[in-house]
Amino acid sequence: MTDTTTAPGTAPRTPRSFPTPHFTDAEAGALVFPSSGSRSFSYYTPQKMRASMYEDVTFDVQPDPERHLLQGWIYGFADGTAGYPQDWTRLRATDWHRFRDPNEEWEQTIYRNNANVVRQIQQNLANARKADAYQQWTPTWTHFVEHHVGAWMHAEQGLGMHVFVAIQRSAPTNMINNALAVNGTHKLRFAQDLALYNLDIEEQLPGFDGTAHIAAWQQDPAWQGVRETVERLTAVEDWAQAAFAANLVFEPLVGELFRSHLVMQIAARNGDFTTPSVIGAGEGDYDRDLRWTRALFELLLTDEQFADANRQVAAGWLETWLPRALDAARRLQPLWSQADEKPVRFEDSLDRAKDRLVRLLDGLGLSAPALHGTPEGDRS
């Protein structure tokens, strides 16, 4: 169809060409014929009676020769492995596809959740700026924020980029890899939240050293145990071990120890209402990340065929990672005495972190003997 209409007083326009609409009556229900009512994805079994949006947009997108992949993987690595090998972890599963992320993450949840977090943080920081909140801080607290709250950004970045983003290529199903990708996204966002918070303070508070966090992370003896543990986590090849050690050992014993049992407890008493709102975002992330982690490892540790073997492997991982994480936690002890107001003692905080870890592991049918032994490497 062409349109040659010309506005009054203007030169004739080049004829425009556009397609003609046709009414085709191609909508659902226009006719009844075989499969005319087949309006659900039939190639997988949903976890509940009705498939969720999350399952529909995630399940089987990463194919599997054990399900429908007729011709197998058509590209291989030099050593002959291809696709998503199940032996990229020592854990085994009767059916890897049973895992579902309880957070049901897909694009809308990812963006809604993270956009809400960044909006909330930015609003809090805007309020803090308006109230000159940073100016109320004591020099001791300012030092604590620039060094220690600042140092934590690196832990998040390291775990996000070189543990979770790194392993989201490695798991056997799309459901697991997406959960790992979202976990990595939380970590990277939170690392940036902390960095930009640091920048915000630097811009508002004269004398605040916006680079002090770098030296704290790389040289302060209190942080070297955390840095070492993070770096060792990035070096783990087994994707499940990396996720297990990061989310079920490091996070409760070190991450929550620092965030929940130190910063969240002492900031307000030191006249700081903004830092908890930023750190709280990381706590929210971890709650979310812990949900999928527990769901995955509950499944693997109670697997109908491989539960015993998997529990042995996980126990071995605990033997490796618990002492490391505990050592890193203990080396943080000097931080508890650095603020003017010290409403919590390190040992109480550590006990709370340990209790939490024991409950967490207990829920998975695992025990944590190393936690009750004589602390090695107590450098406090």
Next chain:
Amino acid sequence: MSRQSLSKAHKKITELSWDPTFATPADRFATDYRFDKAPKKDPLKQVLRSYFPMEEEKDNRVYGAMDGAIRGNMFRQVQQRWMEWQKLFLSIIPFPEISAARAMPMAIGAVPNPQLHNGLAVQMIDEVRHSTIQMNLKRLYMNHYIDPAGFDISEKAFANCYAGTIGRQFGEGFITGDAITAANVYLTLVAETAFTNTLFVAMPAEAAANGDYLLPTVFHSVQSDESRHISNGYSILLMALADEDNRQLLERDLRYAWWNNHCVVDAAIGTFIEYGSKDRRKDRDSYAEMWRRWIYDDYYRSYLMPLEKYGLKIPHDLVEQAWHRIWNQGYVHKVAQFFATGWPVNFWRIDGMTDDDFEWFESKYPGWYAEYGAWWEAYNRLRHPGANKPIAFEDVGYQYPHRCWTCMVPCLIRQDMVVDKVDGQWRTYCSETCAWTDTTAFRPEYEGRATPSMGRLTGRREWETCYHGQDLADIVKDLGYVRDDGKTLVPQPHLDLDDPKKLWTLDDVRGNTFLSPNVTLNEMSDQERAEHIADYRGRSNVTPSMS
């Protein structure tokens, strides 16, 4: 966020990384490329604080349009001819998208540049977005389009259909083998920078012309993320070019990636645009015209050719050869004809071409009717069951083709077919370049140089081998391409849903034995094989006119 504050924020987040001293990240994915001498190049700046709200807003617009489409009864206007091809396209594309997400750690591990790592991590999230938003679009089609069959088995069909396997290269190629070959050259430098233009811009325009404005809504939203990905790829390329030893690998990989993308993407998208459209205005661009604009001018002339100033050899010959195949050798038409020949083992319906289509094709591709017109007339004549077999089993002067071992599209430009005994097996290739890809590029040594990280071509690469000697009805049943009455086929060579007698059932296709050309080729004596190959290359394979 203002530009100034974005720069400051970006500079700040560069403080996040550090050089580890206790342990270094696991080296999971090997590459033969070296980046020791590379200056660090920054990709497009992106900070997550602004990224998430921006993408959320983009999402809101997409989902608003989806609601609007349903309220506005969009499906009263969509062309079934178009929607049927979406069953294939939307079965394939979420996998390449999620594969691109999975490819990011390969690039991150290979390239020592923390700024770039951030860009690649954001790309990872984008790709998760793209995969799930496209799956959701397909779900909407399944729920609201007249014929959900094919959409309802989508990911299974993607995994067992020959066409899905062809498309799967555009995905598996991103995540396997040498990390830079896969995650940078194949994925970003060629697939994203060149071929997303036809995938995500040209094709949505055609969708809109066929009454579907949701495909453009979703895919233009997807495409708006691609510029950042292109920037990531370009940064890695510039870093790679800093080391003279990488050039040989870059040149190898550009040849492989360009040619494979051409074979696969032009086959699929060319067919969707040319044979899925009812819009036959003579002044609308053909696929060849779109290709000339988006690929030849915008990519080859504006992106690839300027790389020569860095001393990189550009595969000019292969660009020209791809154009020659599309413009002079009927590549897209032959692929569409093959898809339609194989209709019983598809999971979508294929509308026949009509007089209006013939006229359009002839005007766009002079000589089209003489070569393909009689075959499409035969296709229409044989479209209903009862008096005839499926067209592949009727004598219409069309010989079922050999499949290319490398790109897995059949060897349709018959005179160009290469036959070679490789790894103890007779293999057929659609072209010299596909033969080179298997015999030379994907090997542990390249031009005398060790390439221990290079990938391998694996799997049961000829689909027909899986069903050699089986009855067609059993094959369709095994594939699961049967409707909910247990007998009517999902695929049909027409769009007539109004009369059950016009719909093919398992009984209608039973009694036809399916043979693998590759198995047959390997069973021949040397003399039989030589004669067969000579005949194959020399045969016109044009259906004689009935008149």
